[in-house]
Amino acid sequence: MTNFKPLALTIIFCFFVSSHCTIIIPKNNNGNLIQQTCKQTPNYEICIQYLKSDPRSSDADITGLALIMVDIIKSKANTTLNKINQLIKKKQEPSQKEALNSCAGRYKAILVADxxxxxxxxxxxDPKFAEDGANDAAVEATTCENGFKGKSPLSNENIAMHDVAAITAAIVKQLL
Incomplete structure (x- = not known):
């Protein structure tokens, strides 16, 4: 019986300590999901860059990552449309102005429809329609770029939009 008291006290002590402890679980690090998701896209580096720069990605699932990428499409489309409108205001030769007007319509379509x-x-x-929307944005950017006779003043923007849209489509495809 003499061994019972220390054992009982040890059990009570352990119970008391454990009931007053907080278990610290590290915040979910979503880096692995981001890496696995981006490996299945046409441009791993750009995918990683965009997703890791958005704080929402730290606890997002694949749908959340896709929504982040759609927001990037929207941001790039707005920036490009603003540039197009500035270029249209400047004196342009007719073929250049026509191509810019066509691009404006294409980027508006990205913003209003895609x-x-x-x-x-x-x-x-319903990810299939999201994939279609992202693919449409890529096509609009490529068509805009091809509409210029010679050097396009929007090459950087069109390439960036195409890349982001293709990455987005690849991420959404993972939901199918």
């Missing part, structure tokens, strides 16, 4: 379609589809759990 982005909202993709967001709605992702939120409703």
């Amino acid at each position: 982005v909202p379609k993709s967001v709605a589809a992702l939120k409703q759990g």
